[in-house]
Amino acid sequence: MKRDPLAAIAAALLAAALLLPADSAAAPLEQPIRYSHKVHVTDYKLDCRFCHVNATKSAYAGIPSVAKCMMCHRVIATDRPEIRKLAQYWKEKKPIPWFRVTELQEYTYFPHFRMVTYGKVPCLTCHPGIDKDDIAVQRQEFSMGWCLTCHRGRGVSIDCWTCHI
Amino acid sequence: MKRRWAMVIDMDLCTGCGACVVACVAENNTPTVGEAEAGKGRLMHWIRVVRYFRKEHAETRAIFVATPCMHCEKAPCEIVCPVYATYHDEDDHVNAMVYNRCIGTRYCGNNCPYSVRVFNWWDYKREKPLDEQLNPDLTVRSRGVMEKCSYCIQRIRRGKEAALKEGRDIRDGEVLPACAQTCPPGAIQFGDLNDPGSAVSRLMKDPRRFRLMEHLGTEPSTVYLKKLRAQGR
Numbered sequence: 001m002k003r004d005p006l007a008a009i010a011a012a013l014l015a016a017a018l019l020l021p022a023d024s025a026a027a028p029l030e031q032p033i034r035y036s037h038k039v040h041v042t043d044y045k046l047d048c049r050f051c052h053v054n055a056t057k058s059a060y061a062g063i064p065s066v067a068k069c070m071m072c073h074r075v076i077a078t079d080r081p082e083i084r085k086l087a088q089y090w091k092e093k094k095p096i097p098w099f100r101v102t103e104l105q106e107y108t109y110f111p112h113f114r115m116v117t118y119g120k121v122p123c124l125t126c127h128p129g130i131d132k133d134d135i136a137v138q139r140q141e142f143s144m145g146w147c148l149t150c151h152r153g154r155g156v157s158i159d160c161w162t163c164h165i
Numbered sequence: 166m167k168r169r170w171a172m173v174i175d176m177d178l179c180t181g182c183g184a185c186v187v188a189c190v191a192e193n194n195t196p197t198v199g200e201a202e203a204g205k206g207r208l209m210h211w212i213r214v215v216r217y218f219r220k221e222h223a224e225t226r227a228i229f230v231a232t233p234c235m236h237c238e239k240a241p242c243e244i245v246c247p248v249y250a251t252y253h254d255e256d257d258h259v260n261a262m263v264y265n266r267c268i269g270t271r272y273c274g275n276n277c278p279y280s281v282r283v284f285n286w287w288d289y290k291r292e293k294p295l296d297e298q299l300n301p302d303l304t305v306r307s308r309g310v311m312e313k314c315s316y317c318i319q320r321i322r323r324g325k326e327a328a329l330k331e332g333r334d335i336r337d338g339e340v341l342p343a344c345a346q347t348c349p350p351g352a353i354q355f356g357d358l359n360d361p362g363s364a365v366s367r368l369m370k371d372p373r374r375f376r377l378m379e380h381l382g383t384e385p386s387t388v389y390l391k392k393l394r395a396q397g398r
Contacts, residue, residue, distance in 0.1 A: 057330070106304070107264065107265050107304045109302075109322075111326065114326070114329075118329065157256065159254055159255070159261075160252065160254075160261060160263040160266070161254050161257075161261045161263070161318055164264070164304070165302075165303050165304065165315065165318050165319055165322075
C-alpha cells in the first residue's frame, strides 16, 4: 500500500507530540551551578529530604545550605569544575544565588510538612520527573483544580481557608 | 476536629487605649490609608474602638466598645455574596473571607449591621522599608477586595500545626488573636466554645453577657460583658 508521505510526516509529528510528556515545562534555568537532581537522586539514591530537610517540619522545603553540600563534597568529586565553583562559594562564605524553579502563587499557603509528614504524599506527586532532571524544571502546573482532585480523593479539607488566607 | 471559636470582650476592663487596633494593623497587613481617605470613612482597621459618652451628674463618662468582626453564626454578609467569596467555615465556625474570589461588589459590607467590613479602594503602597514588616503568613490584599477580621486565622492555623506536630489537642489560651494577646488589661478573651473547660465557655455563662444588636438574630460569636457601674466609677 502506498502511503502519502505528507500524512506519514503528520502522523509522526502527532505521535511525537503525544509521546512527549504532556506538560508545560518552562525552559530550564541557567543556575549558578549545574546541579543535577538525576545524579543525586536517581544515580546515588539520596532521599529528597536528606538535602531538603525542612520539608518534614516546616511550611517551606527550603534549599540546602552550602555547608550541607560541603558535608559530602569536601571529599567527593572535588576535581570537577562545578564542584570547584561550590568550593569557591564555601571559601568566600557566600550563599549560592539559586534561581527559584517551582513557583506557587503567593496567595496560597502550602505547608510542606503537612503533606510530607502527615499526609505521606510522595515528593514526586507534585514535583514529577525532578529526580530524572539534569537541570530542574517545574513540570506540574499548580492549578487549584489539580490540588482539589487530590484533596477530594484523600478526603482531606477542601475549605477555602485551608489554603487561601 | 470541629471548633467554635469565640471572643469575649469585657467592657469593664477595657480602657479604650487602642492597643488592639495597632496590634491588628501590624498582624494583618492592614493598610494605612492616610488622612484624606480616612476623612471619607475609608479606614481599613479590622477592629475599632467605638466611644460612647454618657453624662452623669457633673462628669462625663466614656464607654468603649472594641468592635471586631462578630463572626455571626447567621451572618448577613454571607448570604448576599454573589460569588461565595464569604462563607461559613465549618471546621472553625468562623465567617471566612476569600480575597482571591472577591469581585468587590461590596454587598457584604452593606449588609453587615456592625459595619466591620472594609474595602480596598486603592492599592495602598508601603514605602520602603515598611514593606519589610509585612506578615508573610497572610495575603496582602489588592485593590477592589473586601476584607475583615478573621480572628487571626493564621494564628489559629499555627496553633493547630503546633498541636499536630506534638500529637495533642490545642490548649485553651494557646491560640490568641493579636488583639487579645496585646490587650494590656486583658479585656479580650479568646477560645473554643466546644471545649467546656475553656475560659470563654465559662465567661459565656456570666450574667453580664450581652451581644451587639441581639434583636437582629445574627448570633454573633463575639460577645460582650457589660460595664459594671458603681459609685465613683
